[in-house]
Amino acid sequence: MSMFNVFQIAGSALTAQSVRLNATSSNLANADSVVSADGQPYRAKQVVFTASPVAGQEAVGVQVRQVVEDASPPRMAYEPKNPLANEQGYVSLPNVNVVEEMVNMISASRAYQVNVEMMNNAKQLILKTLAIGQ
Amino acid sequence: MADKPIDPLRFHQTALNVQAYRQQVLASNIANADTPNYKARDIDFQSALHNALGAKSGSVALARTAARHLPAAASSPFATAVQYRGEQQSSVDGNTVNSDVERAQFAENSVRYEASLTFIGGYLRALNTAITGQ
Numbered sequence: 001m002s003m004f005n006v007f008q009i010a011g012s013a014l015t016a017q018s019v020r021l022n023a024t025s026s027n028l029a030n031a032d033s034v035v036s037a038d039g040q041p042y043r044a045k046q047v048v049f050t051a052s053p054v055a056g057q058e059a060v061g062v063q064v065r066q067v068v069e070d071a072s073p074p075r076m077a078y079e080p081k082n083p084l085a086n087e088q089g090y091v092s093l094p095n096v097n098v099v100e101e102m103v104n105m106i107s108a109s110r111a112y113q114v115n116v117e118m119m120n121n122a123k124q125l126i127l128k129t130l131a132i133g134q
Numbered sequence: 135m136a137d138k139p140i141d142p143l144r145f146h147q148t149a150l151n152v153q154a155y156r157q158q159v160l161a162s163n164i165a166n167a168d169t170p171n172y173k174a175r176d177i178d179f180q181s182a183l184h185n186a187l188g189a190k191s192g193s194v195a196l197a198r199t200a201a202r203h204l205p206a207a208a209s210s211p212f213a214t215a216v217q218y219r220g221e222q223q224s225s226v227d228g229n230t231v232n233s234d235v236e237r238a239q240f241a242e243n244s245v246r247y248e249a250s251l252t253f254i255g256g257y258l259r260a261l262n263t264a265i266t267g268q
Contacts, residue, residue: 003154006161013165020168049169051162058155058216060162062169111168114237118161121244125157128251129150133258 003129005059006122010115012054012061017112019064020047024105031096034084042094044070044101070095146254148186152179153247155212160243163219163236170227174219174236182215 023045033042050065072095080089156177166172198205221230 002151002158005158009158009161009165017168049166051166051169051172058162058175058213059158060166060172062165107168114164114167114233118164118240121240122157122161125154125244125247128248132251132254 002059003122003126005055007119008054009059009061010119010122012052012063013115014112016047016049016062016064017108017115019067020049020108021105021112023047023067024101024108027096027101028098028105030094031098031101033094034082034091041074041092042096043074044072044094044096046070142257143254145187146250146257149183150247150250150254152177152182152186152212153243153250155182156243157240157247159216160236160240163231164233164240166229167231167233167236168229170229172229172231174231175216176219176239177212177215178217179215182212185215186211 027044030036030042036042046068048065048068049062051060052063053059054061074092074095076090077093078089079085079091082091085091156179159175159177163174163176196203196205219230219235222232222235224230
């Protein structure tokens, strides 16, 4: 029954949006991490979505295709007293754009909410369908 | 005369199937609101219902007379009614989903689905009254 596919579609979207929320929160948490595991400043991570069929061709869910690192150059701050400063006195800071990440966070959580609502709606309709003739 | 009382039931059952199918297509659109290059789709309800009412029962599948024939998935009878939605406002990533439109259509389709359920329930109650004569 195709109404049940709504659960799978919304479920895949919930997973994808929560991965996006995870990436956003790690970006925000590391907005000032001058050194990451590889010795370089932290690079912002962005999630790329792709549509993936869940059942048949028409029910299309979402999947995280890859997590890419933001290629933009690191932010440079003039801090001559910092031990990590270069010869000119500049420190490379992560290329996290905090405003962009906040917008990303709001967008992801709204999308999550919409998908939860969609699931509730499908559940109600299925329960009403079960009550036919009673 | 024998099959007369079943006709309205069959009509509403087909309508329910089309609406459940449409609900899943709309759910795919909402789930993929942030997927790059995803194109929003919808079905033409009138022609889908018309085709489904006129179609013979049972799904259409290709016969395989040799072992090396490729299996053709038995597609849903409504699959031919799926069309891409006209674009209202283009976005940079090639996505054509308009969240507001999709959510409005989703809500509208739920109401129509519930209306069909009510019609079926009412018809069954009427039949019951006729049978018991009370």
